[in-house]
Amino acid sequence: MNTTTTQGVTVSVTTNYLPDYSSPSQEHYVFAYKIDIRNNSEYTVKLLRRHWHIYDANGVVREVEGDGVVGQQPVLEPGEAHQYVSGCNLKTGLGKMCGTYQMERLADGREFTVDIPEFTLIVPFRLN
Template identity: 50%
Template structure:
């Protein structure tokens, strides 16, 4: 698990290779990731958008941006957390992701960015 705190928001990430949805012969490697977002501030926040940088070891980097996460813009009160699961497809067995969430302080209506720490996406047999 990878964890980091940025702007008072703790991001923790677990990754899982999805063998049943992958096909090595077609350069299709599917990964799931579970993210827990914990509000360690003393004010409520709302996750407004995300921006991902997805690196594939074939030398390709993709940028994915959008509103909310998994179709939602969750609100987290102080000490509350929100967990979701999503996925990423790579063309190789090794890659990584990093990014940022744009959060809204619901007291001041100020937007601020929370860094999502880099995490690896590796097919388990590549670790041997």
């Protein structure tokens, strides 16, 4: 599990390779990632946007930006957490992702950026 904390908001990531949805012979590798966002600050915060950088082993870099996460803009009170699962496809069996969330502190409307820790996407047979 990869974890980082920014301004009291902790983001943890775990990943899984999905062989049933992948086709290595066609350079199609599918991964799922589970995100846990915990508000350890003293303020209520809202997740506004996400910005991802997705890298594969061929040197291809994609950027994905958008509102919220999987159609939601969760509001987290102090001590609360939000989890979600999403996915990514690559043309190689090895890659990585990293990014940021744009958050808002609801008490004063102040926006701030929360880092998403870099994590590796790798098919299990690549580890041998």
